[in-house]
Amino acid sequence: MSDFETALAEMRQALYRAPRPLEDDHGSLQEAPSTLSPHTTDTDLPTRFARELESLRGSVIDVPNAEQAAFAIAELARSLELRSVAIGESLRIDLTQIVQKLREYGIDVFSVARVPEERRAELRVKLAECSAGLVEADCAVAASGTLVFVPTPERPRSLSLVPPVSIVLLEADRIVPDLAAVVSVLGSDAMRANPVAFVTGPSRTADIEKRIVLGAHGPKALYVVMVRSLG
Amino acid sequence: MMEPNPAAFYRASEKTVADEALRRKLEAATGRHLEHVAQMAAAFPPYYQEKAEARRVKAEAINRLPDLLAEFKRNFEAKGGRLFFARDAAQARNYIVELARAKKAKLVVKGKSMATEEIELNDALLKDGVEVLETDLGEYIVQLRGERPSHIITPAIHLSKEDIGRLFHEKLQSPYSEDPEALTATARQHLRAKFFAADMGIVGVNFLIAETGSLVLVENEGNGRMSTTLPDVVVAVTGIEKVIPRLADLSHFLEVLARTATGQKLTAYVNFVNGPRRQYELDGPRELHLVLLDNGRTRMLADPVLREALYCLRCGACLNVCPIYRRVGGHAYGTVYPGPIGSIISPALVHNGQTAHLAFASTLCGACKDICPVSINIPRILLHLRWLATEEGLPITWPAGPARIRASARRAVWLLSRPKLARMLSRLAGMLLRPLAHDGYLRWLPPPFTAWTKYRDFPLPGSGPNGASQRRAKETTDRADSEVRL
Secondary structure, three states, rough: OOOHHHHHHHHHHHHHHOOOOOOOHOOOOOOOOOOOOOOOOOOHHHHHHHHHHHHOOEEEEOOOOOOHHHHHHHHHHOOOOOOOEEOOOOOOOOOHHHHHHHHHHOOOOEEEEOOHHHHHHHHHHHHOOOEEEEEEEEEEEEEOOOEEOOOOOEEEEEOOOOOOOOEEEEEEEHEEEEOHHHHHHHHHHHHHOOOOOEEEOOEEEOOOOOHHHHEEOOOOOEEEEOOOOOO | OOOOOOHHHHHHHHHHHHHHHHHHHHHHOOOOOHHHHHHHHHHHHHHHHHHHHHHHHHHHHHHHHHHHHHHHHHHHHHHOEEEEEEHHHHHHHHHHHHHHHOOOOOOEEOOOOHHHHOHHHHHHHHOOOOOOOOOOHHHHHHHHHOOOOOOOOOOOOOOOOHHHHHHHHHHOOOOOOOOOHHHHHHHHHHHHHHHOOOOEEEEEEEEEEEOOOEEEEOOOOOOOHHHOOOOOEEEEEEHHHEEEOOOOHHHHHHHHHHHOOOOOOOOOOOEOOOOOOOOOOOOOOOOOEEEOOOOOHHHHHOOOOHHHHOOOOOOHHHHHHHHHHHHHHHHHHHHOOOHHHHHHHHHHHHHOOOHHHHHOOOOOOOOHHHHHHHHHHOHHHHHHHHHHHHHOOOOOOOOOOOHHHHHHHHHHHHOOOOOOHHHHHHOOOOHHHHHHHHEEEEEEOOOOOOOHHHOOOOOOOHHHHHHHHHHHHHHHOHHHHHOOOO
C-alpha cells in the first residue's frame, strides 16, 4: 500500500470509530444539493451587472453592436493614452473591426494567441510592458458584477491579469443571474479543463488599515464594453 | 518565536491590553465587522440559506473524506498534476525543499497560505539558500518585519500606516510615505519583476473539487493568480479537509466566504488551477504539484466533537468578533492560527498538547459560532477540549494573579466544592436580599461585593435562571461535560 492509501485507511478507521454526527447539529447528510431560487429577481440583468461592477469602481460602456464597440474601445484607448494593446483570438465578438480601428488610431496591437514555445519569452516581456489587455469574457454574473473567463491557448489567462488596464468585451446575452448559474452556462467540461477565473472588479487590497486600494497586483482599471447585439 | 504556554500567553495578553496604540489598531480593524456582516446579510436574504448549504456540504465532505480524496487524486493526476501526500509538516517541507533543489530554484514567490505557515516552510527554504518572497501585501509587510501574521486574512492588522511607511522606507529605500495608495504601489513595483523572474510559485488553496480535480484559490490582490500563472513550477499546499464533492457545491461557499470574511459579495479573484500549461499556451506552469497535508487532521477526524473543526474555511471572521482576540491580538496566542479557531485546531495541528491552555482563554460567548460561515460550534469544542485537558491531567499552570484575586478564588473553590453548603448559603442570601431586588436582580450588594454591582447587576441568589441551574446541578451528578456529550 502507498502512503496515501495507508492514510486513507486510517481516515476510514477514524470515521468508523465514531458514529456520524447528529442530524440536527450537522444538517441532513443527503447528497443531492437542494435548489435555491436565483439570488436576483432583476429581469434586467445587464443593468444589475453594470450597477454592481460600478460600485466596485469598474466601468461599463454600453454599446448596441460590434461596430460601436470598435469606436468605443478606440476612443477609450485614446483618452487613456494607451500605446499598445495585447489581444487573443475572437470568441463570439469579432475582433477584426476593433483591431483595425485601434491601428487607425496609431496604437500597436499584438496577439498572444497560440504561442510557440520559442516565442514565449519574448511575448511574456511584451505583455508585461504593454498598456492594456483586450479579451472577451465567456459570461458574467449580474448579482455580483463578476466576469468569468475560460482561458485557452487562444486567449491566455495573463490577458486579463498582467496589463495595468483591462478592457473586456461582454455580450449582454451572456449575463446570468447568480454564481450558481455559471456552471450550467459554461458546462463542467470547460470548467474542469481550463484555468477559469472569476474576476470581480479591479485587483484590490485592504491590508493597510483596511483602506481599499486598487491595483494591488492585477489591473488597476477595468473597463467592460457591453455589446447588446452581435448583428 | 516563543513556545506557546500559559505564562507566555498571560504576559503577552497583559502587554497588549496595556498597549493603548495597539488596542486602538485592533479595535479599528475588527470593531465594525459584526455590523458590516449584519448589513450585508440584510441586503442578501439568501445568506443564511447559503450558510446552511455550505455547512451541509462540509458535513458530507468530512464524512466521505477518504473517498473524496481518492476521487480528487484520480482527476487531478489525469490532468497531469502531481500529488504528494504529507503525513506531517516535516514530510511536506522536505518534499518542497527537495523539489526546489531539483529545479535549481533560486527565487520563490508565494501566494497567501496558512498551510505553509503551519509547516514553517519559508525558514526551510531560506536555510537551503532559496529566496522566498511573500506577495500578498499583508504577508509581504510582516515578512519584511520578520514577524508572523497576526490575523488569518489580514496579516498586518497590528500595524498602522505609519509603521508600514517607516518599514518600506527602511527596507526598500522608498521615499517615506504613509499613504496606503503609495505604499501599495511601492510593493507592486517591487514584486512585479519578481513574479516574472521566479522559478517557482507556492500557494495555498481554498477548495479542492473532487469531481473535477480542480484547485480553487480565492483572493483579492491577484497575487495568487500571478503565482500560479507565471512561474514554471507551481506547488500548492493544503490540508486534506479542503476537498468538496462537486463543482456545483462551490457556489454555496463563494456566496458566504467573502461576505463573512470581508463583507464583500465576492473577492476580486476566484481562480481555478486545472493542470499544467498546454501546448501553445503563453502562460501557466510546466509542472503542477499539490502537497496534501495531514499533520494531525486525521487525529481530529477520529474525535466526533473535534471533527467539526475541519469544516473551517479560514475566513478569519471568528477572530474579528472574539472579545479575547480583540483585546489581546493575534501574536499573544503564540500559535500559527490565532483566535477561537486557532484555539481549537492548534492543539491537534501543531503543538501536541502545548496549546491545551488556549481552550481556557475564552468567555464562551458564542459570537464565533454565530459568525462562522459554516456554523462551527466552537464553544462546544472549547468545552470539549477543556474536559479532555482535565481528564488527561495536562499540566496547565497559569501564572499567579494578584493576591486579592487568588484569595477570592481560594474561598470560592472551598465553598463550591461543598455544594450542599453553597446551596444553603445561596438560599439564605436570596431570602435576606429579596427586599432589595428589582426583577430578580440586585443593583447593590454590601461590601466586599460592592465593586461588582458598581459595573453590573447581580442576579438574586437562589432564584431565576441561577436557581434553575442549581436545581439542574442537583439532579445531574454527571461530570461537567454532560451538556457537551453527543
